[in-house]
Amino acid sequence: MKHLLLFVGLLVTWISSSAQAQSDTPTPRRWYVPQHAVLQTAGGIGLVAGGAGYTLGSKRRWDVDALVGYVPGKYTGGRAFSIFTLKGTYAPFCLPVQTRWQVQPLTLGLLTNYTPSAMLNRSRDDKYPYKNYYWWSSTVRLGVFLGGRVGRELPVSQDGRARMVSAYYELGTNDLYAVSLLPNTKGLSLGQILTLGLGVKVDF
Numbered sequence: 001m002k003h004l005l006l007f008v009g010l011l012v013t014w015i016s017s018s019a020q021a022q023s024d025t026p027t028p029r030r031w032y033v034p035q036h037a038v039l040q041t042a043g044g045i046g047l048v049a050g051g052a053g054y055t056l057g058s059k060r061r062w063d064v065d066a067l068v069g070y071v072p073g074k075y076t077g078g079r080a081f082s083i084f085t086l087k088g089t090y091a092p093f094c095l096p097v098q099t100r101w102q103v104q105p106l107t108l109g110l111l112t113n114y115t116p117s118a119m120l121n122r123s124r125d126d127k128y129p130y131k132n133y134y135w136w137s138s139t140v141r142l143g144v145f146l147g148g149r150v151g152r153e154l155p156v157s158q159d160g161r162a163r164m165v166s167a168y169y170e171l172g173t174n175d176l177y178a179v180s181l182l183p184n185t186k187g188l189s190l191g192q193i194l195t196l197g198l199g200v201k202v203d204f
Contacts, residue, residue: 029159036203038065043170043197044143045069045085045113053087055203060162063089063201069113085113091149102164104149109170111143136176145172145197154203163203170197 029035034052041048046069053065069083089109094102116139151166177193 029161034204035161036063036201038067038199038201040067040069040197040199042195043145043199044141044172044174044195045087045111045197046071046083047075049083049085051085061091063087063091065089081115083113083115085111087111100153102151102153104151107147107149107168107170109145109147109172111145111172113141113143115139115141136179141174141176143172143174143195145170145195147171147197149201151201157204161203164201165203166201168199168201170199171195172197 035054037050037052039048039050043049045067049067049069051065051067053063056062056064065085065087067085067087069085071081071083073080087109088111089107091104091107093106094104097103147168147170149166149168151164154163154165157163172195173193174195177195181188181190181193
C-alpha cells in the first residue's frame with residue numbers, strides 16, 4: 001500500500017507542476033511529464049492499480065503505461081503485497097460515434113509485472129514433491145489481453161493536445177495460467193484462466 005500511495009503522490013506532483021508551468025504561457029510538454037493517468041481494478045495487476053503513461057504515434061494508437069497495484073492481505077491469506085506493471089496497448093481503429101464521443105471496439109496488449117513480495121517461497125523445497133517443483137518465476141508474469149474503450153473528448157490542453165476521458169475493459173491471461181491449462185484441459189476451462197480488468201484513463 002505504501003508503494004501505491006507514494007506513486008499517487010508523485011503523480012499529483014507531476015500534474016501540479018505541469019499545470020503551473022502552463023498557466024501563463026502555453027509551452028511544449030516536457031518529455032518526462034506523463035500524458036495521461038490510469039486507474040484500474042482487477043485484470044491480474046492488483047485489486048486496484050494506478051499509474052500514468054504516454055500515447056504514442058501520429059494517430060495516437062499506442063499507449064504505454066506504468067502502474068502500481070495493491071492486493072489486500074485478506075485475498076492472499078494474510079499478507080498484502082504490491083504489483084508493478086508495465087503495459088502496452090494498441091487500438092487498431094477508432095469509430096467516431098458523435099461529435100465528442102469515440103469508440104475503440106478492439107484493443108490488443110501485452111504486459112509484464114513484478115511482485116517483490118512473492119507469495120511462493122521457492123527456497124523451501126521440502127514442502128513440495130521434488131526439488132525445483134515450481135520451475136517458473138514466482139515474481140514475474142507475462143500476459144496478453146484484448147478489450148475495448150469508450151471515450152469522450154475533453155477541452156484541448158494548454159499545449160494544444162486533444163484530450164479524452166475513457167472507460168475500458170481488458171480480458172486476458174498470463175504465462176502461468178496458460179501453462180497450467182495445457183496439462184489440465186479436463187480439469188480447467190478457458191474461463192478459469194482468464195482475468196477481467198476495468199479501468200478509466202484520463203488525458204492531462
